[in-house]
Amino acid sequence: MSHPYPPRDLLPSSLELAYGRHILDQQHGPYLVATYLEQLGLADWTCRVMGYLRMYDGIDSWLEPGDIEAVDFVRQLLFKEVQRNPKDDVSALRFRLAVSMANAPVASYGAAFKIQRNLEDPMKSIWWNPLEQSWLAFLAQRESLPDFTRLYLSGPCEYRAPAQSLIEYLMER
Structure with missing residues (x-):
């Protein structure tokens, strides 16, 4: 065809x-x-x-x-x-x-770094706010965070700008 x-x-x-x-x-x-x-x-x-x-x-x-x-x-x-x-x-x-x-x-889209070493520990979240920093600046923060930090992306959500x-x-x- x-x-x-x-x-x-x-x-x-x-x-x-x-x-x-x-x-x-x-x-x-x-x-x-x-x-x-x-x-x-x-x-x-x-x-x-x-x-x-x-x-x-x-x-x-x-x-x-x-x-x-x-x-x-x-x-x-x-x-x-x-x-x-x-x-x-x-x-x-x-x-x-x-x-x-x-x-x-x-x-x-929303994004956050989730920091939690053990399940018993409280989870700390660092949310991305595009009005305060660009996407690439947000990702650059990862270098200063602990190794057990995970990045989460979410579709339409309340955590977006x-x-x-x-x-x-x-x-x-």
Whole structure:
């Protein structure tokens, strides 16, 4: 059974292949995010959106196969807005996008280091808060914790960063 080829404009050119980059390459994602924000009139929001993406940088390698990564989610979200050619004012558009990013699948994950030597000992938990530290900074804490420390990841849970806090972060100037 043959599969149809993607549209020609989505295929990399020989020049792009020579330089090892294609517009849909994941490493190219932040550049597309910045471009889409500029096209939407939200260029001044780029730094805040990049901060949001930095929070979740690296967690994608720990997620289930098929889960969408933060950069890809934001890139697709902004691409749809550019295609939609929104008639909303900039502040309403910014708020709508902030709500979508705060409720993104990757933002629903929580993580904690659980420290317990014996079953009789009380368990100590160090929860990850993406508003206070990036994913990679959270993982770096492991070096200073005891050997019997375990890392737990949880799907949608109450220990994740609250959506309201993420919206407030994204809406700050």
